[in-house]
Amino acid sequence: MDRVGVILCGGCGIGDAVDLDAVAAAAAAAGAAATLVHPCCCAADGLEAIRAAVAAHALDGIVVAACSERAKRQELASLGFDPAGMWRVALREHCAWSHPAGDEDTRMLAEDLVRMGLARMRGCRPIVPVAAAVSDTVLVVGGGRAGLEAARVAAGLGHPVVLVEKGEALGGRLAAQRSVVPEEPPYDRPHPNPIPGLIAEVTSCSDITVLPSTTIGAITGQPGRFAVRLDGPPATELTVGAIIQATGARPYDAHALGHLGYGASPDVITSEQLEVMLLAGAVVCPSSGAQPGRVLFIQCAGSRDDQHLRYCSSECCATTLRQAHELRAIDPKSEIVIVYRDLRAPGQLEHLFAGVQDMAGAMMARGDVDRVRVDGRLSVELSNSLLGEHAAVEADLVVLAVGMVPTAADGELIRRLHDARHQAEHAESAQARADAGRLAGELSRHQGTEILNLGYRQGPDLPALRYSFPDSHFICFPYETRRTGIYAAGTVRAPMGSAQAAEDGAGAAMKAVQCIEMAKRGEAVHPRAGDCAWPEFFLQRCTQCKRCTEECPFGTLDEDAKGTPELRELRCRRCGICMGSCPERIISFQDYSVQMVADMIKAIEVPEDLEGKPRILALMCENDAVPALDAAAANGATWNPWVRVIPIRCLGSTNVIWIAEALSRGVDGVILIGCKYGDDYQCHFIRGSELASTRLDNVGETLQRLALEPERIKLVELSHDEFDRIPLVLDEFAASLEALGPNPMKGF
């Protein structure tokens, strides 16, 4: 933007703390096309004054130096600027409220903040949203309860649906169940199986095309226009706008549970096998064909166990309670024992649970099952029981409540398998070929597990996180996966019961529809929902290093044969991680680029003499760290006045050139504050802070070569709620820099 005006607000105490006329003069000196000081910008006359200034000076962009961007959003949005036209500087939180009024340092801070905003704004270019034909169709993969519900809801929202099912019939695992856990008041008895009704509704809906016995041959493209090839009778090609993966789960293989007697006695069965008998209306001991006098359920059979499934499948307890009710209905005399570690029957399931407790002849026993003896009558030996000692319970039929394993493929591992196979044949050294061969062997179990067959650079399926479930930060981003436009729902996403799977299907359908509608407007989806800017690649300078295609957490970039990135704009979440990764700095958004942040750093006035005031650059994640700093200011915290904060989209967008730029200009230290990473990551973009940390390790080596202390750079993980900690982090860093002495590059 060429004509950028600076609006300075004097409200909320800013005018009392800072001499705004001096700041305005500094802004004018730094090239502002106009400056406006107003005592209350968010009031009607303030907004009117801004409009008048914009019109009078023909401004194409403004820097609003007032409060945090989280305040007065609506008021300032009414000015009608897009993100490339308006930048907000949190003069109130980052300067006026957190530093002594009238201080020289406070004024210098205000001037720097405004100059930085101005520098940034001048680098912005107009945003032209991606425009492309978008398909309204939603592809649902899997015809279980979640998939059926997703199809029903998406169709109800006016979208055509294609429902693909690998098997011959719809219904999934639930189709073979006598009933489901209660879903409506009084919640104290099994609920009739809703699957037949749901199937009838879906198959009779004219907007839903059901394709049984069909798998996915290939998916390419991006949200709004995925090109899908279906393998089925007949093979079909179609374009869809969004995809819901609801491929469900399968029961854990009980053959691994020899210590519980499975395989050793025919009278040790799984809950699935019991369900078959319940459906047939006769429960018998397979060994003798006689009615069991006592049926014993073992909960957590192979679940929450380091040797087997490490997680809780969450629905086995409810299933057992339901089966106990069904068993009782078939044979009121049979005794029921439920051995559990923690019986989980949350919410209204309490009523189902209480019903089993009240059954005469039903007993719930807490304990860990050590083993099941199969010589003679089955005897289940417990330790850690509530008796505080070992105990044994005899039974005629033992039912193992096994957990569930998601029917998901691990896209990243499949790709690593393919890469390793390729390397095993083509690597240059014999050692590399042998290593790759070994890796391929370890990963061979992923051979042929593909479901979605995505033609993505990063692998043919969704990336998985813990326990092989698709990586999905459900609390922050429900149903989102790391592949934009593809949503996971039901037991493939997380272990859950049937009612929750139905809810999941509906939720994912709404996300899919939302994605299609946003694609039509060229907007990013969560978490930068509505952002229409997109990354431009100056490919003439691309060295095909593939860092961007590797590091994008969302698989946005494909590659051509040479390894040049191919952008699929609508897969992009606009985090800027590619921008941070690029050693050639050829990736820029219209409103966010390496150059723009570098210009902001240049706009910081660094006192040149070694005895002068130090300067500290703080690159902070705008999702967590900056809001935490705002909250700190609102709570009256103060921090070192030499810190200059630059909000960035994600630490992952940090390009090391920024750090080099800062240090070469005499800034004494650089602190990066971002989200927690690791398995419990809090990063909005999955791996941003982790990638930044890796990049900093490399920078540390460079610093040592330049005879600069690596301690001048620091990365801190911090969450949104740690507003009490963030001023301490800044002050401690400032103190450590003071101990190191000034940056020797000052003044060069």
Add this chain to the structure above:
Amino acid sequence: MSSIPVVQPSSKFREAFAKRGGAAAARCYQCAACSSVCELAPAAAPFPRRQVLWAQWGLVDRLAADPGPWLCHQCNDCSLRCPRDVAPGDLMAAVRGMVVECLAFPRAFGRLVANARTTWPLLLLGPLLFWVLLLGATGRLVLPAADPQLGGLEGRFHYQDVVPHALIYAVYVTATAWVAVALWVSGRRYWRLLGAGAARHGSFLANLFPVLGDIATHARFKECGRGVPRRRWGHFLLMWGFVGAAATSGFAILYLYGGTPIFDWLGLGHGYPLPLDHWVKWLGNLSAVLLVLGGTLLYANRLAVGDRLVGATTGSDRFLLYTVIGVVVTGVLTEAFRFVALPMAAAWLVYVLHLGIVLTLFLTLPYSKLAHVVYRTLAMVHERMSGLTTG
């Protein structure tokens, strides 16, 4: 591994236990709120959480061999605090009922009384019929005649004319001996069960006396979390009323051996009928007053504290209650009819009814709630001897 206890969760036990008032045991999730609020639970072996678990798991042997249910004085504070409505107080009462029935000598009598809800006609009419038959057999089915020789405080006639004292003594001494034997056998069984579970130290008698002191003053009732004074003093009066009534009967028996110097000195040499102002009469009447007062206090307590604190009342509880009321009412009427000019038939009827119902009370004593006299005392002695401390 053979030492592992085999849990037998039988539906039969569950159903039987439910009938005694322990139906809600299965609801317990072992939060131990009950044990925490109980002021009487010994720190080393707190109740009633464990007992609820044993009931859930059908561990009858452990329930029977545990002093906890008897150390409990059923204030029902636990039932009030229980977040799952398990009513541990009722459960402890159910365990006590189970122990009384299971350790009864002979077992069949225990079952008969435990099932008083259905067997009550037999339990009431049996002794009554016995008296009628006995009187018929001894040719005494006659109405008494008024005796003008008697003084104003001696009444209109002799009850001895209705039933000779010898007959009464013969029957009740035998019944008392039987009760003593039954309680002795049950008590010994229980004492051995307790001993198998914990090592005891010290002499029985040395530990019995402090326990009796405790019982005499009802000190423990004071400790109960919900130990409202009405409960303590109601039970206190009731207990001393029974003790007084028993003492009255005892002195009456001593009359058989009247004439020795010591009896003369006590004024026991007096011939029948005793005048109303004789001290034995005073003792008997005072006991009746205590029983009525105590009973009234307990009844007032039931009305005041609400259902949860009252707890469940089983069929055999009711039977005992009505029997005691019957004894008191017929006893008081029997005495009153000596002085009231009613047809002799009324006095006869009331007297025979009284004799019958007293016999019922005697014979059912080792199998009813009243057996707690032995079990609770033993449990309290055991508590002291085995080093459990009340915390």
